[in-house]
Amino acid sequence: MSKKVIAVILSVGILTSVFTGCAQKQQEPTSGNKNVTSSVNKEVYSRAESVDSGDAKKLLIEGNKRFVSGNVLGEDISKENLKKLSGGQKPFAVIVSCSDSRVDPETIFDQGLGDLFVIRDAGNVVDKITLGSIEYGAEHLNAPLILVLGHESCGAVKAAVDKAQVSENIQEIVDKINISVKNVEAKNPSKDKIYQEVEDANIKNTVSEIEKDPIIEELIKENKVKVVGAKYHIETGEVNFE
Numbered sequence: 001m002s003k004k005v006i007a008v009i010l011s012v013g014i015l016t017s018v019f020t021g022c023a024q025k026q027q028e029p030t031s032g033n034k035n036v037t038s039s040v041n042k043e044v045y046s047r048a049e050s051v052d053s054g055d056a057k058k059l060l061i062e063g064n065k066r067f068v069s070g071n072v073l074g075e076d077i078s079k080e081n082l083k084k085l086s087g088g089q090k091p092f093a094v095i096v097s098c099s100d101s102r103v104d105p106e107t108i109f110d111q112g113l114g115d116l117f118v119i120r121d122a123g124n125v126v127d128k129i130t131l132g133s134i135e136y137g138a139e140h141l142n143a144p145l146i147l148v149l150g151h152e153s154c155g156a157v158k159a160a161v162d163k164a165q166v167s168e169n170i171q172e173i174v175d176k177i178n179i180s181v182k183n184v185e186a187k188n189p190s191k192d193k194i195y196q197e198v199e200d201a202n203i204k205n206t207v208s209e210i211e212k213d214p215i216i217e218e219l220i221k222e223n224k225v226k227v228v229g230a231k232y233h234i235e236t237g238e239v240n241f242e
Contacts, residue, residue, distance in 0.1 A: 043073050043074065044073060044074045044075070044076045045073035045074065045075060045076065045110065045111070045112055047059060047092070047115070049090055050090075051092050051144065052144050053144040053145045053225065053226035055092075055144075056092045056093045056143075056144050056145035057145055057147075057226075057228065057241065059092060059093075059109075059111075060093060060109045060111075060145075060147065060230075060239070060241075061239075061241065063108075063109040063110035063111055064108060064109055064110070064237075064238065064239045066110045067107065067108050067109065067110050067237055068236065068237045068238055072110045073110060075112040075113070076112060076113075077112075077113070081113070082113075085113055085114045089114050089117075089141060090114065090141065090142070091114060091115055091116050091117040091137065091141055091143050092115060092116075092143060092144065092145065093115075093116055093117070093143055093144075093145040093146070093147055094116075094117045094118075094119070094134055094137035094138055094143045094145070094146045094147070095116050095117070095118045095119065095147050095149055096119050096120075096124055096126065096130065096134065096146065096147065096148045096149065096206065096210070097118060097119070097120045097124055097149040098120065098121070098122060098123060098124045098149070098150065098151055098154060098156070099120045099121055099122045100122075100151060100154065100155070102151075102234050103149065103151045103232050103234070105118050105120075105149060106118070108232060108237065108239060109239075117133075117136075117137035117141060117143055119133045119134060119137075121173070122155070122156045122170075122173050123154065123156030123157065123160075123173045123174075123176065123177050123202065124148055124149060124150050124202070124203070124206055125156075125173055125176035125177060125202070125206055126176075126206055126209050126210060127172075127176075131209075131210070131213050131216075134146060134210060134213070134216065135213065135215045135216065138215075138216060138219055138224075138225045139215055139219065142224075143225075144224065144225055144226065145225070145226055145228070146210060146216070146225060146226070146227040146228070147227075147228055147229070147230055148203050148206045148207050148210065148227070148228070148229045148230070149203075149229075149230050149231075149232060149239070150199050150200070150202060150203040150206075150229070150230070150231050150232070151199070151231060151232040151233070151234060152196065152199060152231065152232070152233055152234055152235075153195075153234055154195075154199050154202075156173055156174070156177060157177055157195060157198050157199050157202060158195060159174055159177075160174045160177035160178050160180075160181050160198065161181055161194055161195055161198055177198070177202050179205055180198050180201035180202040180204075180205050181198055183201055184197045184198050184201050199231065200231065203229040203230070203231060204229055204242075206229070207227050207228065207229045207242075210227050211227050228241060228242050229241075229242045230242065
């Protein structure tokens, strides 16, 4: 066999090996894509349609645990479910939350369309408009749980504690929170804890205001509704209930 023939055979062998290796490398991402796909096709969230206040609170606690762990469930956005929702809503909880963009109730409680009746404003305070929305969620939509959701590092609370110069409309919010500021300041808290204590007091004050609403008060007496408070911790994602 001549040297030229041997060289050709070796060249063909090397090229075959190279192309085979390339083909194998190109196929590797396919198995990776399968793993990604399997993580998308996860269990879809579902719940009982009728629950009491205890069950509702448990659903929120379990959902927040999923959020914190990163094991959130898939949301049912099928055409069948959307068609079902077009016929009406039956949320299991009314959430009165701050407008802070870092505090999204549906996300931190791992809930989907039709699960929560959410009312948001800066400082999670209430007025007649807010109370009207709460009444609607509890009385007309039959949500058994009303949750006041505050959070740490609240800008509205900071404005109230720092006695910041704000616009007339924002002052309406600050005035609501000032009730809690005065109560906390009377206890002479340390400077590093005053914001946290006012946040906590503001949650309790909002819960108290809601409970005094005539319609909500009647629903509470009939054991149809329960009002509770909770606080969201931005850094950890955890929600601590009263």
